[in-house]
Amino acid sequence: MAIASPFTPDFRALPWQQLTSYDGPISVADIPRFFKLGRNLQECFIQLMRRSSNQTPPSDLTEMPDHSTLTSLHLSTGLMHRLSPHLLPKFPNLRQLFMHNELRYNEFRVTTANPVQTLIPFFAMSGARLEELTFGMATDADTIRACLTHTPELKVLQIDRVANDALLKFLSFPPEDEVPLVPKLEVLRFSGNMDFCLKNVIDIIRARWAQSEDEIQHKQLKSVAILPWNKHTLDPQAKKDLLAFNKQGFTVSIRSLDRSAFKSCMPLSCRLP
Numbered sequence: 001m002a003i004a005s006p007f008t009p010d011f012r013a014l015p016w017q018q019l020t021s022y023d024g025p026i027s028v029a030d031i032p033r034f035f036k037l038g039r040n041l042q043e044c045f046i047q048l049m050r051r052s053s054n055q056t057p058p059s060d061l062t063e064m065p066d067h068s069t070l071t072s073l074h075l076s077t078g079l080m081h082r083l084s085p086h087l088l089p090k091f092p093n094l095r096q097l098f099m100h101n102e103l104r105y106n107e108f109r110v111t112t113a114n115p116v117q118t119l120i121p122f123f124a125m126s127g128a129r130l131e132e133l134t135f136g137m138a139t140d141a142d143t144i145r146a147c148l149t150h151t152p153e154l155k156v157l158q159i160d161r162v163a164n165d166a167l168l169k170f171l172s173f174p175p176e177d178e179v180p181l182v183p184k185l186e187v188l189r190f191s192g193n194m195d196f197c198l199k200n201v202i203d204i205i206r207a208r209w210a211q212s213e214d215e216i217q218h219k220q221l222k223s224v225a226i227l228p229w230n231k232h233t234l235d236p237q238a239k240k241d242l243l244a245f246n247k248q249g250f251t252v253s254i255r256s257l258d259r260s261a262f263k264s265c266m267p268l269s270c271r272l273p
Contacts, residue, residue: 002043011037022046031087035067045074064089072096091126100136100160116143123147136160136192141167145181154182155220161192168200173207173219186220191227191257198238201226205242209250223251230256 002021003014009024016037023045026034035041067089073096119137127150135144135158144167148154159167171188173180185208190201201224208221226242228234234254245252 004045009034014038016040028087032064035089036064039067039069041067041070043072044070045076047076066090066092068093070094074098076100088122088125092129094126094130096132097126097130098134100134119143120146120150123150127151129153132156134158134160136162138162141170145170148181151182153184155184156187156189157182157185158189158191163190163193163196165196165200168196168204171208172200172203183218184220186222187225188221188223189225189227191225192229194226194228194232194234198226198235198242202238202241205245205250205252209245221250223253225253225255227255227257 001015001018002023003009003019004023006024008027008030009022011030011033014037017040019038020040021043022038022041025047031046038044064086068091070091071093073091073094075097076099119139120143123146127147130151131153133151133154133156135147139162141164144159144162148157148170170181188204190196205221205224208219210216210219210221224242226234239254242252243254
């Protein structure tokens, strides 16, 4: 059973045994209880209640049991800004994760506070089987890199509004004696702000694209998409160089970001192309 509502849930009325999909607002204080009761949830789209910004999360929680059925999770409206690991269970079978600060889409976003205590522990607990990630949390490149070290099975990665040259250099393959980030990555997308040099995208393609049978086992990147704002101007020569990969068998797509498609994107029912 799927439930989508703009109102906070009535915990007494929800059909917990039948509930497999939920889309709606939840207060920070109710999150532990929500996942304890919703043991059969497979897909969850959580929006933080706009009026709960000053609400104090519970501090006397015991360790939560693993939530093994959830495979798709969407966290928005700054929820991770105030979450600490003890508020969420471990999601050992999580495959899709969509997380971003949903303020005005192209304006200033809340910077994630204490990422070492919020984002990184979350990925350490629940990132092991993640296959698809959209990351739009305002934090530094080192934090994003630390999160990605916990996602060895990741195949699709979209960096939304927070990509920069430092992060792109992390995504290029390191020297042979170091373990690369997201070694199984097949699809890479950059959307929103283009605060990086397109040459670094070219370097990623050259590093991760298998051009011989011998490289297929450890180089699996197949496509890159650049999705800038409508008014954003890309360097003409770099754009030409990127699109030239299409003639060599590698897929590069460059087009303006569809904001409405992005904001309405549900973890399982809708995908960005």
